[in-house]
Structure formats: structure tokens, C-alpha cells
Amino acid sequence: MPNPATIRVASEPFGLAQARVACSQCNLRELCMPVGLSEAESSQLDRLVATRRTLRKGEALFRLNDPFTSLYAIRLGTFKTRVGTSDGRDQVTGFQVTGELVGLDGIGSGRHACDAVALEDAEVCEIPYVRLDKIARELPALQRHFHQLMSREIVREHGVMLLLGSMRADERVAAFLLNLLQRMHTRGYSGREIVLRMTREEIGSYLGLKLETVSRTLSRMADEGLISVNQRRVRIEALDRLRAMVQAGDAQS
Amino acid sequence: MPNPATIRVASEPFGLAQARVACSQCNLRELCMPVGLSEAESSQLDRLVATRRTLRKGEALFRLNDPFTSLYAIRLGTFKTRVGTSDGRDQVTGFQVTGELVGLDGIGSGRHACDAVALEDAEVCEIPYVRLDKIARELPALQRHFHQLMSREIVREHGVMLLLGSMRADERVAAFLLNLLQRMHTRGYSGREIVLRMTREEIGSYLGLKLETVSRTLSRMADEGLISVNQRRVRIEALDRLRAMVQAGDAQS
DNA sequence: CGACATTTTGAACCTGTTCAAAAACAGTGG
DNA sequence: CCACTGTTTTTGAACAGGTTCAAAATGTCG
Missing domain, CATH: 1.10.10.10 (Winged helix-like DNA-binding domain superfamily/Winged helix DNA-binding domain)
Structure with missing residues (x-):
């Protein structure tokens, strides 16, 4: 009998707000995780994800100033991130789709610097940052991959600046x-x-x-x-x- | 007699394009490096910086598509980073001043995704990325600090998007x-x-x-x-x- | 089906752009 | 040190792209 705390297939779309899952089994692996790891290394990745979480359309994954604890890999659905202004205006800073990562904004200050809102019913994997940090230290390929992700986000934003500015x-x-x-x-x-x-x-x-x-x-x-x-x-x-x-x-x- | 390959005071503003220096002695330490390290840990940081480099006003630290090898801590001077478009337009994506870091854009693809140009005579510390990566694995505080730096850059760019967009x-x-x-x-x-x-x-x-x-x-x-x-x-x-x-x-x- | 949100389209308006020319400044070489 | 040349900055006037306000049309969800 499979240990429900280890592997769980997402058969039902909703209701399993606390299912542990194995990254090594995930069909999004190549999108959010590094490739070319050994069997042993790959299984290390399974320690990354804490829980799954499902969100309804319109629900916030996190909000501005929420304490930062985790990154989120989107398993299903679309999100927007937005920053607000005191006088009500707000700016969407990005749209994130299945296989992409949200939450990098929170690392800097320990609090989230934007809202992340589901644009449709969605499902995410929660990746506690302390855990990622620790495993990355043991797994150079993961560390590289993570740095690349952050860097690419910076470059993406350069592109948006070019778009907005010119x-x-x-x-x-x-x-x-x-x-x-x-x-x-x-x-x-x-x-x-x-x-x-x-x-x-x-x-x-x-x-x-x-x-x-x-x-x-x-x-x-x-x-x-x-x-x-x-x-x-x-x-x-x-x-x-x-x-x-x-x-x-x-x-x- | 001090080993010239270990410590070198920046007395002359120019001409010493290849001087090794100790981060632990640097007066910008608290700006670009984590604080609260032990003596031993702190001396680890000295392995970070490869060389100093001086630039004349208008000179490029790196250009779009240059192979990425290093980050650069600005010891003195001001830079702009810019991305260009095929049809000649270009967009300045940021200004960087003394104590700030340039080059994060290159990690993602292994090539720089923008130009970095000195707006006045300047001096930078070259930090080879592979070296940073390695030392960060041994020094959790440094790894955290580095992640925070990248995250803050992402958040800064959110702010610019807000500015440009609204x-x-x-x-x-x-x-x-x-x-x-x-x-x-x-x-x-x-x-x-x-x-x-x-x-x-x-x-x-x-x-x-x-x-x-x-x-x-x-x-x-x-x-x-x-x-x-x-x-x-x-x-x-x-x-x-x-x-x-x-x-x-x-x-x- | 009905209430509400989203999308489309029109017309007047406004902010920032474009084009142009003069003024101020910076760097170079005599 | 000064004159000269090229760059940067300022300012004006006409213009244009995108905004604003408004209303109708279309969709969506309970």
C-alpha cells in the first residue's frame, strides 16, 4: 500500500489541498527542475515539495507583505502578479503559466513584494525556501538551475521594460x-x-x-x-x- | 613584505588593472557582502574577487552576448545597463552606483543579456561566478545574501514596471x-x-x-x-x- | 433568466512627441 | 589659456497616439 505521505496521483482536480508528491514523478520536471541528474540526486528533489495547493479563480496565492516562506511551481493554471500603489493604481508585472515559478520576489526582504492571483482554477506545488536552499547546497546542479531561473526572470523584466519604455x-x-x-x-x-x-x-x-x-x-x-x-x-x-x-x-x- | 597577489591598497586611481584585493578589508564590504560572519568565514570571502578593473567613461564593462563569466561589484563610479532593439532603439534598464552589483543578467543563458557602460571613470571588482557559486555552497550566509540580491533586483524591476506602466x-x-x-x-x-x-x-x-x-x-x-x-x-x-x-x-x- | 462584468466602438481631449533652432557646456588641440 | 567643434540642454510650436468619457453590445455566472 503506497504511503500517502510520499506519492499521490492528482486524479481529482480539487479537494486534495495537502497531498505530498514526488518531483521525480512529476510530468513538469523538465520545466521547473534541472535535468541530467543521477537517480540518487533526482530522488533528492522529492524532498523539495512540501504540499500541493489548489486555488479557485480569483484567489490569491500570496499577497503583498505576506511573510515569505515558499516558492510555488505552477502545476496547472495561470496567475498574474501585480504591484499596487497607495492611490489605487496597479500594475500587472507578469503572467505565469503552467510549469513556471512564482514567489521569487519574497526572498529579498522576507516578505512578498507583490500579489499573485489565480486567473483560473489552479494547482501549485509549494517549495519551502529553506528546504530549497539546503538541498541546493548539496546539489550543485540544482543551485545552478535556481540561479538561472532568477537571472532569466531579471532578463524577462528587462524585456518588459523595453516594451513599456519604447x-x-x-x-x-x-x-x-x-x-x-x-x-x-x-x-x-x-x-x-x-x-x-x-x-x-x-x-x-x-x-x-x-x-x-x-x-x-x-x-x-x-x-x-x-x-x-x-x-x-x-x-x-x-x-x-x-x-x-x-x-x-x-x-x- | 606584503604579498602583492594578496592585498593591495588602491592609492593610485588608475593603472592597476590587475590588483588582487581582500574583500575583508574592503570599505564596501557591508554593501556587497553579508555581515555577521566569523573571522574565518569572512576570510573565505577574500577568495571571491579575482581582479580589479578600471574603466574610462564610456567604456563597456560587458556587452550583449559577451560570454558570462563574472559578476562585478562597483567600487567606484556609475554605470548604465541597456538593452537594444534590432531597429536601433534602446532602453536603459538601470543605473548602478558605487557598492552595487552588475552582471546578474548573464547567469541565465551564459551570455550577457545587456550592455553595461561606465558613465564616468570607474573601478570594479571582478567576481568569477564559478567561484562565487562554490564558496556560497560552503557559506550559507553568502548564499542567502546572493539570493537576496537577485530577488531585490527583481523587485526593483517591478518598481520600474510600475513607473513605466502607470x-x-x-x-x-x-x-x-x-x-x-x-x-x-x-x-x-x-x-x-x-x-x-x-x-x-x-x-x-x-x-x-x-x-x-x-x-x-x-x-x-x-x-x-x-x-x-x-x-x-x-x-x-x-x-x-x-x-x-x-x-x-x-x-x- | 436576470444581474453583473467585460468588451467594443465613437468622439473629444490631453499629454507627451516631433521637429527645429538657439543656448550652454565640455573636451581638444593649438 | 583660449578658441573651436561637437555634444548636451533648453525652449517653442505643431502634431499624434493614446486616454477619457460614454453608451451599446456581448458574455458570464448564479
Whole structure:
């Protein structure tokens, strides 16, 4: 009889808020963990994850100023991270999808520096930071991998700064679509179609535009035959022309 | 007789491009290294730095796509980092001053993801990444410190995204001035006056504005008695009113 | 089905940009 | 040390892209 504290298959989508799981068995391994480890090393990774946690659409994984304890690997779902301002404005700093990591913002000060909110029902693996830290010391490959993750996040943000600081509305939207498309494609989804899990307003916040501008830009792109839009469903009709709009776009993660 | 390969005082500002130095003796220790280490631990840090390097104004510390080998602790001077676009535009992603670290962008891919250029004659300590990695494994406090540094960089960039995505020109400029003021003040400089080591154009690039807008905004702020501007020298005349402009500004590093 | 949220589209407006020219400054070499 | 050249900064005026405000249309969820 399997020890329920060791391995547990996620058959039911909800209700198992406290299931321990084995990273070595996870089908997202190659996304959030280093590859090329020995059997023994690989099994070390299983000590990483404390618990699973499921979230409903709209629920926060953590909030600004929450004490930082863990990173979260997204097993399923989409999140947004956002920073707020005292006078109510807020800025979406990123969208995170299945296989990506959230929570790096908290390491610096011991408290989270942003909110992370589920845009759809979601499931995450909780990785206690002290544990990661310890195992990384024993497993150089993991340490490297972790440093690379953080560095890539810094570089991704450089890309967003480039976008926010120097691109026009249509370029921003094109860059956003292409980036999301590429990330979803990597994860086995279509390379020509994406489903936007976020509202026009959230896209606008991320891109430094008003929701009306996002909507208008999408409409215009559709008129010009670049894409076709059906609510949250966007199909890329002319990948090359879309790419050409973003020659400014070596950018983004 | 002191071993010249171990300790070397920086008496002459230039000409000693290859001097080894002891971190434990460095007057920037508390800025770039963790505090509260034992004598023995502290001396471990001396293995970190490979060489010093001096740069002339305008010289690049590294460039986009340069192979990544090292991080650099700035001992003296100011740098800008920038990412470029194929069509010539570029975006300044940050300004780094004495005591700060540059180069984290390279860890992710093994190549630098931006240019780092000296805005004035400068001096840096080269910290080979493999060496840092190794010592960090033996010295948990150092590892923590390093992770915190990276995380803070991520959070800083969140702040810049907030600035670029949701603030108006005068708010951006105010946030920029206050941030720089605070960082220089931390390093022992005046809390009321800063010398801008960068051009209006570079400030504009960082803030997502044109140089004319930066200039006009500074002029207007001066008219209103918030600051007084004398070329690159800016004196803050009404810190409280300047702060009030940026209530949007929990932001920036 | 009904209440509420999201999206689309229009028209006036405003902030920041663009283009241009003059002024101030910095570095170079005589 | 000063004159000269190129760069940086300031300021003006016209312009444009994106915002704002508003209303209708479409979707979504209980």
C-alpha cells in the first residue's frame, strides 16, 4: 500500500489541498527542475515539495507583505502578479503559466513584494525556501538551475521594460501575443492559437495601456488579417507579419 | 613584505588593472557582502574577487552576448545597463552606483543579456561566478545574501514596471530623483543634492520619455520650487512635495 | 433568466512627441 | 589659456497616439 505521505496521483482536480508528491514523478520536471541528474540526486528533489495547493479563480496565492516562506511551481493554471500603489493604481508585472515559478520576489526582504492571483482554477506545488536552499547546497546542479531561473526572470523584466519604455501600442500587443503563444507552444499547446486567461484590463495593465486601447488594437489587427479574435480566443493568421511588427522585440521571456 | 597577489591598497586611481584585493578589508564590504560572519568565514570571502578593473567613461564593462563569466561589484563610479532593439532603439534598464552589483543578467543563458557602460571613470571588482557559486555552497550566509540580491533586483524591476506602466512624466522624474537621492544618501552623500552622471537622454530612456520631456519636466519642477537645477547638479528644495508627487511610489529599489 | 462584468466602438481631449533652432557646456588641440 | 567643434540642454510650436468619457453590445455566472 503506497504511503500517502510520499506519492499521490492528482486524479481529482480539487479537494486534495495537502497531498505530498514526488518531483521525480512529476510530468513538469523538465520545466521547473534541472535535468541530467543521477537517480540518487533526482530522488533528492522529492524532498523539495512540501504540499500541493489548489486555488479557485480569483484567489490569491500570496499577497503583498505576506511573510515569505515558499516558492510555488505552477502545476496547472495561470496567475498574474501585480504591484499596487497607495492611490489605487496597479500594475500587472507578469503572467505565469503552467510549469513556471512564482514567489521569487519574497526572498529579498522576507516578505512578498507583490500579489499573485489565480486567473483560473489552479494547482501549485509549494517549495519551502529553506528546504530549497539546503538541498541546493548539496546539489550543485540544482543551485545552478535556481540561479538561472532568477537571472532569466531579471532578463524577462528587462524585456518588459523595453516594451513599456519604447514600443507603441500595436507593437506591445503583438509582442505580448507572440510571447504568450511561444510559451504555450513550448508546453504542448497550439502554435497558432491562444486562449487569453486574462481580461483586456489586465493585459492593458501589463502593457501600460488602457483596456480600450488593447481592445481597439486587437480589433485593428483582426481587420488587417493578422489575427482573428473570438472573445478570449486569439488565432494567429499571419505569424510573420506579426513578428515583423516587433522587430523591436528581441525582448521578453 | 606584503604579498602583492594578496592585498593591495588602491592609492593610485588608475593603472592597476590587475590588483588582487581582500574583500575583508574592503570599505564596501557591508554593501556587497553579508555581515555577521566569523573571522574565518569572512576570510573565505577574500577568495571571491579575482581582479580589479578600471574603466574610462564610456567604456563597456560587458556587452550583449559577451560570454558570462563574472559578476562585478562597483567600487567606484556609475554605470548604465541597456538593452537594444534590432531597429536601433534602446532602453536603459538601470543605473548602478558605487557598492552595487552588475552582471546578474548573464547567469541565465551564459551570455550577457545587456550592455553595461561606465558613465564616468570607474573601478570594479571582478567576481568569477564559478567561484562565487562554490564558496556560497560552503557559506550559507553568502548564499542567502546572493539570493537576496537577485530577488531585490527583481523587485526593483517591478518598481520600474510600475513607473513605466502607470505614472505620468512628472511622477516618473520625481520617482527617479528620489530614488537616486536615497541611494546616494545611503552611501554617505548629501541627502539634499545629487549629481546626475547620466544625460537627459539616458534618463529619458530609463523613464520611457524623450529627452525633451525630461528637460521640460526638470525646468517646471524648478519653476515650482521643488528643486533647483544647475546642469547635472540637482538640489532638492521641497522633499515633502516631491514625495507627494509619487504617492504612486512605493516603488523602485 | 436576470444581474453583473467585460468588451467594443465613437468622439473629444490631453499629454507627451516631433521637429527645429538657439543656448550652454565640455573636451581638444593649438 | 583660449578658441573651436561637437555634444548636451533648453525652449517653442505643431502634431499624434493614446486616454477619457460614454453608451451599446456581448458574455458570464448564479
